[in-house]
Amino acid sequence: MSIIHRQLCFLIALTSTTVTPSLELRQAADQAHVLVGAAVRPGLFSEAAYAATLAHEFNMLEPEDAMKWWVVRQNVGRFDFQAGDEVVRFAQAHGMKVRGHCLVWDHNNPEWLAQGHFTPVQMSRLLQEHITTVMKHYAGQVFAWDVVNEAFDENARVKDSPWYNQPGIGLSETGAAYIERAFRWAHESDPEALLFYNDNGGEGLNGKSDAIYAMVKDFKHRGVPIDGVGLQLHISHRLTQLGVQVHITELDVSLPLDSNGRVQNDDLQRQAEVYRAVVRACLQSPGCTAIQTWGFTDKYSWIGSHSHGTRGAALPFDRSYNPKSAYDAMVAELSAKRSR
Ligand code: XIL
Numbered sequence: 001m002s003i004i005h006r007q008l009c010f011l012i013a014l015t016s017t018t019v020t021p022s023l024e025l026r027q028a029a030d031q032a033h034v035l036v037g038a039a040v041r042p043g044l045f046s047e048a049a050y051a052a053t054l055a056h057e058f059n060m061l062e063p064e065d066a067m068k069w070w071v072v073r074q075n076v077g078r079f080d081f082q083a084g085d086e087v088v089r090f091a092q093a094h095g096m097k098v099r100g101h102c103l104v105w106d107h108n109n110p111e112w113l114a115q116g117h118f119t120p121v122q123m124s125r126l127l128q129e130h131i132t133t134v135m136k137h138y139a140g141q142v143f144a145w146d147v148v149n150e151a152f153d154e155n156a157r158v159k160d161s162p163w164y165n166q167p168g169i170g171l172s173e174t175g176a177a178y179i180e181r182a183f184r185w186a187h188e189s190d191p192e193a194l195l196f197y198n199d200n201g202g203e204g205l206n207g208k209s210d211a212i213y214a215m216v217k218d219f220k221h222r223g224v225p226i227d228g229v230g231l232q233l234h235i236s237h238r239l240t241q242l243g244v245q246v247h248i249t250e251l252d253v254s255l256p257l258d259s260n261g262r263v264q265n266d267d268l269q270r271q272a273e274v275y276r277a278v279v280r281a282c283l284q285s286p287g288c289t290a291i292q293t294w295g296f297t298d299k300y301s302w303i304g305s306h307s308h309g310t311r312g313a314a315l316p317f318d319r320s321y322n323p324k325s326a327y328d329a330m331v332a333e334l335s336a337k338r339s340r
Pocket of ligand 1: 064065108149250302
């Protein structure tokens with residue numbers, strides 16, 4: 001390399017350092033060998049800033065609703081993969097991985113199912129058919145599935161659900177047996193896919209996390225096919241000791257809004273520290289392989305309607321797609337891992 005060439009490289013490096021002070025999120029994630037994803041709404045891919053930010057900043061995505069029963073199964077006899085396929089196409093066009101969400105949940109089911117008065121035998125057939133058809137459709141395209149979502153309540157009991165006991169698939173009052181059945185069907189449908197149990201509130205040490213831990217331990221012991229646990233927010237070290245992976249699946253940190261819909265600056269700093277802590281906790285735990293936010297821009301987040309407008313600003317990009325302190329904190333933690 002000539003001296004001039006070397007000086008030129010040095011100058012370019014200097015200039016680019018000035019323009020881009022740190023790595024960007026996707027780059028930092030790639031270099032730290034961790035997946036950083038966002039939940040997405042395919043109807044928004046046509047918004048240029050939405051698509052560009054997503055493709056540039058993330059290496060994984062998950063449909064926020066597009067692979068749920070209420071979208072895929074609007075009619076009993078018909079599977080509609082249009083919206084889910086759009087998510088997969090977007091991911092493939094931009095070299096991103098896709099997490100699938102979710103095959104079994106007591107929420108977000110179509111009316112015909114919730115009000116259907118089916119027998120347990122019929123429910124069992126419906127569920128097996130659903131898991132098989134959806135997973136075969138996406139085989140080779142969706143690398144990991146939330147097979148069962150939010151099955152435990154705060155008191156560590158299996159929650160009432162159309163799949164458990166209302167009317168259930170024939171395994172009511174037998175604890176996690178219906179969950180096991182779903183995982184076995186899932187494994188038969190796509191043996192390559194990673195199979196996750198996903199829940200909220202299972203991060204700390206509490207009744208719910210004990211119930212999840214006991215179930216996963218039992219599943220591993222008996223050879224029930226389970227590969228990981230999705231924690232909707234934080235991180236637990238003890239799950240990875242069971243030899244399963246952890247994905248942080250639905251991270252968002254909502255802030256109180258004033259009557260003008262604005263947040264306090266202090267809150268944004270505190271929010272950044274929470275994002276930092278979650279990323280750090282994941283990176284320090286060898287089994288934690290993915291961190292995903294539930295949406296990525298404050299322009300589109302479920303928190304607004306969920307909190308009736310009292311909370312918001314939960315995500316790493318603001319409403320105009322500008323990165324917030326939370327974004328900087330994530331990048332800083334990912335970059336620190338690379339240099340550790
Ligand atoms: C939410 C979506 O964000 C909303 O668009 C939808 O109206 C309801 O579901 N836990 C989950 C997610 O596992 O699927 C939920 O997503 C948020 C809570």
